Amino acid sequence: MIVAKRKPFEEILQMIAGHRKVLIAGCGTCVAVCLAGGEKEVAVLAAEIDMARRLKNQPIELGQTTLERQCDREYLAQLDDRAASYEAIVSLACGVGIQFLAERFPTIPVYPGVDTCGLAVNQDVGWYEERCRSCGRCVLDRTGGICPVTLCAKGLYNGPCGGTNRGFCEIDPEQPCAWYAIYERLKGQGRLERIRAITPVQEWRDTVPRTLLQPGYRKPEKAKS
Amino acid sequence: MRLSYPANVKIILVPCTGKVDVMHLLQAIQRGADGVYCVGCLEGTCHYNQGNLRCRERVERVREILQEIGLEPDRVRMYNLSSGEAPTFVAYAREMTELIRRLGPNPLKHSKPSIRLEEAA
Amino acid sequence: MMKSGSNLEKILRAGHFAFTGELGPPRGAHAEEVRKKAAHLKGRVDAVNITDNQTAVVRMASWAASLILIQEGIEPNYQMVCRDRNRLAMQADILGASALGIRNMLCLSGDHCLFGDHPTAKGVFDLDSIQLIRMVKQLRDEGKFQGGAEVDGRPSIFIGAAANPFADPFEWRVQRLAKKVEAGVDFIQTQCIYNMAKFREFIRLANEEGLTEKVFILAGITPMKSLGMAKYMKTKVPGMDVPDEIITRLQGVARDKQAEEGIRIALEQIAELKEMKGVHGIHLMAIEWEHRVPEIAERAGMLPRPVVN
Structure with a gap:
């Protein structure tokens, strides 16, 4: 699965420093399993931000939600009617989810709440090891x-x-x-x-943005929204 | 034994301190409690093997969070004792109360959180 | 058949026992520092390795320090690591080096950036050392870039590489040497040797596989300057094998005699290596000890260096 690590609190606080109403959006798939961005982590981050801002006398309105997946359009659509009521969104999804969310709501700043760290195995609860690049x-x-x-x-x-x-x-x-x-x-x-035998020079394929189209499938004329 | 302990301590029973979650402790502080402490069994005697150890780790995590947001970590602590140690229980309650008195009231109790749960439609 | 016309190649092909030295470029832009160190080596070795950002610490470029050596009348052995450049930069540097008279090159993977003064730098490793060897050979012998296009003016380079007979797994070390030979390496310089028993075994296996007939092997020697250095090499340097007997010998002499004892150990090793079938020379890595090279060369019976035309 994809693993991620929560960014340091101070960094997140800096990102949203100018905002007074922010949505914290988790993702219920990979980052939930690796304890970085699921429902629980969303609640903890919201509590932290709430307390830190009140202690600074800069109270903030927060929303919290955890989508099933931020890398699928249909789940992002669940926020369509509500996103606009927030000044900014902090996403706890992997880099893929964060970008898809930002693409869905292009007028709202979307900030990363985690650093995406790779494709890893689950060695134990809270302990992950990268295996694939x-x-x-x-x-x-x-x-x-x-x-x-x-x-x-x-x-x-x-x-x-x-x-x-x-x-x-x-x-x-x-x-x-x-x-x-x-x-x-x-x-x-x-x-x-x-x-x-000598393994010859690698012909790198990860040097350009990659698009994957499975055999037997075609891109729709216009990407559905 | 009918020992008395400070009246400001409100006891919340859990089946095992392993049940205590980071959010339970955080919410208590968030909603204005001056301090929270967990009293677990002696280390090595947990009926569920790891419960009190997990609780200690969660308490440690919450203490880090308090430090990060600008509150005194000592508002959240972990104690261990066996069920037969009533005088120790009282001693810990007094110690914690004393500690919190020195730290003063939780500054968060004068305002309320504003967090809305956006249910996925 | 001569491939590069370098002095080192001539010496080896004429059947002489080669002797190479090493010089680390300065951490700054002073050419004088290179010249000063080089003066100790002139006439005492057949070629001098110029390290390339060794231990991942930034220094004057290896090709630049190599050119300073050429100005001083000393033949450089231009080291290139895979850590700091991709295949485009590597090929460009190789062409430039050859154009300016550099004739020997040592192909290395390079230490990881974590060891150096820019630990968070991104290591390139577009190629590994074996792929680099093959790329240089293709440039030189086939006149083709790695990407397949024709080279207009092939570089003349005597291709070298390193071998560490002491890193794990030992059984695989000769196989990896064989891969370097297959890739097209002309000469090998080994990691510093202290465990002679293990090195004898390595060479025996290399002889058995017929590798020592296909490649020139220069045995790496680094004299111990002190007991502290020996202990550091034993415990702190990965892939280094320092047997207890070396430590014991250095412990057995007074502190001010340790350097002399270190040189004696090196001289004994060189004497044995000269007679060892499959060993074609010595690569002396006198780390920050260039001024002792003349004395070591003299006492090892390496002087005068042969001249081959």
Whole structure:
């Protein structure tokens, strides 16, 4: 799933400093699961802002809502009749949701309440680890199901470098070396020949805004609203 | 034992301090309580294993939030005791009351929050 | 067949035991500092590696310091890391370097930015070191850019790379060397060697795989300046293998004799490496100790350096 981290409170407070009526909009999907922007986090942020502003003698009117998903038009539509009554919106969705919300209400400033941190697995409640950078050219078949783009600090395609340290990365003694892990896994599967061949220079696909159209589908003449 | 404790302490019963949420503590302060404290079982004796430990972490989180918004973190605290320790319970109630008196009233009690829940249509 | 005409290449192809040094460019714009350090190395080594923002700390550009060396009559070995530039900048720099007389190049991944003085910089790593080797070879031998277009005027570069026989997993190290050979590397300079037993094993495997016949291997030597340095290298530098016997030897002498003991250890290593099948030279990395190079070269029996025309 997509994981995000709440921005520091002071930063959010600065963004909305000039506003007197603000909507806090959460998202009920990825960011709710990773405890950054669901219903509960919306309530906490609203309480924080309310208290901080009253303590400064600058009271603020707040609205709070959590949409099922901010990356789907039909859920954003639920705010159509109400958004205009707010001076600004703080979105706790991932960067995708924040932008789609801002696109839906182009006259209202939309601020990010979280920093989107990547595509991660759920290691435990509140603990997530990045696994994919969505590079658009998956090499996991060659690397034993371990992503060198994400998990090697240098993103090497022909690792490991000379900095691997007893199975860990030179950047952090607690960060496993991706290429050490790739080697161990492929060795265990008897498939080391996969990394014996040189992986050629990557043809990057994530250097332009990407649009995805699945086979068998077409863009509607005019995007429906 | 019929021990008396400060009358300003209002007790809210929960099945386990693990039930206490960040929002419960925050709302108490938001609505004007001068202080809130959680009294859990002794660490290591939770019937649900982790309840009182989770509560402590939530109390810590709320204390950070109070610091961020400009209120004294000590308005929210965590205590632990066993069910047989009535005198300790009284001692904690007095300590907390004393502490809050020194901090003075919650400045938020003079105004009201204005937060509207926008239900998804 | 001569590929670059560099002095280092001539020495190696003539069958001489090569000897290279290293110089870190200054943290500023003073050419004088490069000249001062270089003076100690002149005539004592066959080529001098010029590091490229080593340990991810910004310094004078490697190509620029390399040119200063050429002005001083010393042959540079221009280091290039993948961390700081993409394939366009790399190829442009390679063409420029060759145009201005640089003939040796060392292709490296580069230390992560986190180690340096700009820890939040974005590392480029458009290519890795193996892909870089292949790109230089393609420019030189096929006259083609990485993107496929024709090069008008091929660069003359003797292609080098690093190898660390001591990083994990050990069994994979020779395989990775083989990948560099397949990519087209001409010479290898190894990480600093302290664990001779492990290095002997590495070379034995490389000989067995026939790699030492396809590539020149220069064994990396860094004399210990003190016990403190040895302990630091042992515990703090990733991928470094300093056996206890080195620590014990340095502990066994008075503090003011530790540098001399460090040099003695290095000289013993060089003596053994000279006789080791599959080793074609020494790469001496006297870190901030350039002024001791003349003495080390002399005592190691490396002087005078052969001249090959």
